[in-house]
Amino acid sequence: MEGSMLTISFGNWMELPGLKFKDWASSKRRNLKGDRVMPEEIARYYKHYVKVMGLQKNFRENTYITSVSRLYRDQDDSDSQDRDISTEHLQIEKSKFVKRNWEIRGYQQITDGSPVPFCLFAENVALATGTLDSPAHLEVEGEDFPFVFHSMPEFGTAISKGKFHGKVDPVLIVGSGLTAADAVLCAYNSNIPVIHVFRRRVTDASLIFKQLPKKLYPEYHKVYHMMCTQSYSADSNLLPDYTSFPEHHVLSFMSDMKCVLQSVSGLKKIFKLSAAVVLIGSHPNLSFLKEQGCYLGHNSSQPITCKNNPVEIDAYTYECVKEANLFALGPLVGDNFVRFLKGGALGVTRCLAVRQKKKHLFVERGGGDGIA
Numbered sequence: 001m002e003g004s005m006l007t008i009s010f011g012n013w014m015e016l017p018g019l020k021f022k023d024w025a026s027s028k029r030r031n032l033k034g035d036r037v038m039p040e041e042i043a044r045y046y047k048h049y050v051k052v053m054g055l056q057k058n059f060r061e062n063t064y065i066t067s068v069s070r071l072y073r074d075q076d077d078s079d080s081q082d083r084d085i086s087t088e089h090l091q092i093e094k095s096k097f098v099k100r101n102w103e104i105r106g107y108q109q110i111t112d113g114s115p116v117p118f119c120l121f122a123e124n125v126a127l128a129t130g131t132l133d134s135p136a137h138l139e140v141e142g143e144d145f146p147f148v149f150h151s152m153p154e155f156g157t158a159i160s161k162g163k164f165h166g167k168v169d170p171v172l173i174v175g176s177g178l179t180a181a182d183a184v185l186c187a188y189n190s191n192i193p194v195i196h197v198f199r200r201r202v203t204d205a206s207l208i209f210k211q212l213p214k215k216l217y218p219e220y221h222k223v224y225h226m227m228c229t230q231s232y233s234a235d236s237n238l239l240p241d242y243t244s245f246p247e248h249h250v251l252s253f254m255s256d257m258k259c260v261l262q263s264v265s266g267l268k269k270i271f272k273l274s275a276a277v278v279l280i281g282s283h284p285n286l287s288f289l290k291e292q293g294c295y296l297g298h299n300s301s302q303p304i305t306c307k308n309n310p311v312e313i314d315a316y317t318y319e320c321v322k323e324a325n326l327f328a329l330g331p332l333v334g335d336n337f338v339r340f341l342k343g344g345a346l347g348v349t350r351c352l353a354v355r356q357k358k359k360h361l362f363v364e365r366g367g368g369d370g371i372a
């Protein structure tokens, strides 16, 4: 989220255990104007949280994971959650391998920018890589031209670098979600004319604007109002600030910065642009896993997505149904709000603590070789 935007959630919905967001804000003399907050305030709160809770030692900054692969596969992964003491004996025998369930490879970018590769082993891995890494594409001709952006930060940077200064051609914004609405507001507030294209009707009940109370989200309702009232009609030209194109899609982009739009009835229209911003959702990048992680989803033949095909997990432990000792949380399992993440983290921690306790109990009773 960019610049002057506000979070969808109230600040205290996104706080973490043991440090109230309001207490942090008042200790830092931050002036909270309302219940919704600036995304950068929340980001500062999280950084501070890591410090005051003494968690820095658990973080590795600028570190990229390139591969997570299984080293040793248990004969019977499926019942690994409820091992009894007799099967535990076998487990302890194999414990040297079990400790090395996963091989993780990656690199850390050091201060001069050079990558330092590493390889480590882990008994368990928790995936918390979100679903924002690969913006969705329209898959139309010309989408790779440099004037076509696929994220808000790219668009925000172009605006702040003055790339649209003095330009009269509109920016095309594609999408009808909140990120597209953020882009519309961003352009509108920077006096950049907007062509807003989306496939749905403005009356579509599933549009997100219909689910947000007007009083709490006035800026999004302003966008929705424009979507409804400033639509393009064949006998009028583009409006000076904003024109919506409901039930339209992009057919192609051309090298001379033009785009071809098509209505649901098949009518085509060409416009010259100063840029295009495609904001139609994003996918996780699980390229570091076997089969790009697809096999972990509810539908294992499709890529993982937050809404339609999240990673399939046990509802209590957050362990992947199709892969023992691999856990997933957050948007990867469909929990797309910060307040839901805590449940995931707690579920994983509890499961690991219970398993650890079981192992210790067994070792104390004199079983195994003492390796737990």
Ligand SMILES: Cc1cc2nc3c(=O)[nH]c(=O)nc-3n(C[C@H](O)[C@H](O)[C@H](O)COP(=O)(O)OP(=O)(O)OC[C@H]3O[C@@H](n4cnc5c(N)ncnc54)[C@H](O)[C@@H]3O)c2cc1C
Pocket: 001, 007, 008, 009, 010, 014, 063, 064, 065, 066, 128, 129, 130, 131, 132, 133, 179, 285, 288, 329, 330, 331, 332, 335, 336, 337, 338, 339, 341
């Ligand atoms: C515009 C917008 C507004 C939002 N507003 C709200 C709101 O108001 N309230 C709310 O509760 N939620 C909001 N959300 C949702 C919220 O941001 C997510 O629920 C939350 O960020 C999920 O946290 P996460 O840690 O699971 O994933 P992310 O925050 O996506 O973090 C995943 C991290 O993993 C890193 N990563 C990915 N792959 C690798 C790899 N191979 N190696 C190393 N690192 C990797 C990514 O770079 C990223 O830093 C919003 C989201 C968006 C996009």
